[in-house]
């Protein structure tokens with residue numbers, strides 16, 4: 001079975017499935033399995049995992065078992081276990097020692113790696129306090145055709161190397177600097193040998209002075225080279241880092257909104273930070289290793305020329321030292337991965353605490369949230385401790401072997417000098433050469449570590465890079481025709497999850513106002529999001545002006561829509577920039593008109609900087625109603641063909657609402673408008689009202705017709721829409 005690491009906090013289910021599939025010689029990418037298992041921000045549910053496994057050809061049996069019964073089913077391993085009630089792992093085997101009868105479980109934890117744990121730890125995690133735990137057994141159905149994993153393009157280092165292309169000139173200079181540095185290095189041993197053998201032996205003080213002066217100028221030269229090189233690294237590194245992150249953000253913003261439903265923001269933040277490792281690898285480690293190899297090879301030949309035995313001892317011990325370092329690489333990899341996961345979790349929690357300060361204080365959650373944060377810090381501390389331990393073992397062991405090597409070589413060189421096989425000058429140059437040859441080996445170890453870090457970062461980047469972007473779609477006339485929905489059903493999760501909308505067949509006429517009403521959770525927002533192409537319907541079709549909405553360019557559609565969502569976002573920018581988001585050059589007349597319609601201009605004019613006033617992230621410094629009015633002004637400024645308002649005036653007082661409502665009536669003329677509202681005043685004048693109940697359309701008509709029916713709408717109006725008596 002191939003071990004598959006989870007890339008994000010929510011990935012454990014698909015990673016387990018991928019591991020079990022690999023046991024049956026079927027390879028599926030995490031991304032593919034993620035799509036099949038209806039992942040959400042909470043990860044994958046047991047039923048989502050079952051569905052995904054079923055789709056790729058496995059018979060799935062989910063059981064609740066006690067540890068003894070689990071052991072009896074050993075023939076069906078590897079199986080997936082529900083772990084600590086919020087995670088999945090793969091159980092690959094159970095071992096019972098003959099003497100002590102102690103049981104040990106072999107578990108592949110996608111977050112930690114393959115581990116072996118004792119009975120107590122296993123029960124604690126699997127049973128989580130109850131008698132039985134959940135186990136998912138998978139059995140491959142031979143007769144089913146192999147389901148192909150979708151195309152998965154690997155980002156290789158080659159494809160990342162193109163980031164270096166724009167810096168050809170600077171890189172050339174850097175290489176030249178490194179080459180000069182290497183040449184200077186080669187000169188030292190020969191200078192030293194000449195100084196001892198010719199200068200000291202022949203008591204030639206002039207020669208010694210000359211050689212030492214030559215050394216001083218060479219040292220100065222190498223110092224200058226180092227300074228220039230560091231500046232170049234900083235320059236190229238920062239530019240590359242900007243391009244990598246900018247490309248990452250560009251790709252991220254092209255992805256469908258659905259992708260973000262299953263992602264934690266911390267994972268993205270951490271990815272952006274992680275990009276640094278690729279930059280370090282490209283700018284610092286790669287060019288250096290290139291010259292290290294050259295330096296090493298040249299000194300290798302020189303040492304061979306001096307003494308072959310010394311070279312052989314040197315090589316043997318170097319191989320031992322490098323092998324020692326490699327031994328720790330895989331352990332380091334797992335820990336770096338765990339650190340990534342915990343750091344993203346940490347980021348997520350910190351931003352939750354900072355964004356939800358008021359809510360946390362009001363609900364006395366301070367201690368709970370702080371202790372949650374402390375727990376993550378403890379985990380991070382433990383991981384860092386283990387990483388440091390491994391690093392110390394890795395590097396100290398390497399250093400130790402190196403020192404032994406130096407001592408042994410000094411001894412051998414002294415021995416050959418005493419025997420008269422080499423001169424004193426040669427002895428000194430050999431010591432110098434060995435010292436110099438250590439540096440490329442150190443560079444190699446650093447290079448390998450940097451390569452490993454960069455590889456992990458690439459793997460995570462690759463995950464985003466491999467996501468299919470929204471297809472281009474066609475650009476067509478959207479104004480006429482209106483929307484028509486044909487038997488539309490929609491579920492947020494897999495087939496076993498509840499329908500948010502069921503068999504909805506309606507028309508939303510162009511140039512008219514359609515209001516959607518219904519109790520909370522009846523599917524109003526979902527319906528609006530489907531019209532806006534946030535999601536694809538699970539079944540049925542939605543068309544706009546007789547063209548399937550999935551064929552229309554999303555960019556084109558959104559450019560024609562003015563949308564105010566319940567959780568509309570105010571950016572940390574000036575008021576004018578928050579209203580005129582769609583224009584680079586703001587049209588002052590339209591800005592004022594939009595603010596007038598949204599009845600916010602008088603407030604803006606009381607501010608010292610008026611439209612230039614800066615407002616905080618999420619609209620700090622504005623009241624709920626003011627935020628809503630700015631959002632309305634934003635939609636109006638855009639002057640689109642389609643308007644979608646989801647509770648756009650819910651935070652406004654009756655008077656303000658009335659004014660805005662009247663202003664909007666003129667603005668709505670000839671536009672296709674969809675409004676979700678709980679207030680009768682907003683809904684009453686709509687050309688068409690659609691009543692939703694449990695995701696189904698139960699009534700449809702205008703206010704008079706529906707009120708006259710004295711059914712759902714009537715009751716809703718009486719109880720919810722403030723009709724009163």
Ligand SMILES: Nc1ncnc2c1ncn2[C@@H]1O[C@H](COP(=O)(O)OP(=O)(O)OP(=O)(O)O)[C@@H](O)[C@H]1O
Pocket residue numbers: 261492493500518519520521522523524525526527
């Ligand atoms: N992102 C989501 N993932 C899973 N389920 C969701 C998601 N968003 C909404 N739902 C579910 O879909 C159903 C319909 O939700 P929707 O937000 O459309 O209701 P609504 O009528 O707009 O409610 P409200 O008036 O309270 O805003 C609800 O049962 C809700 O729990």
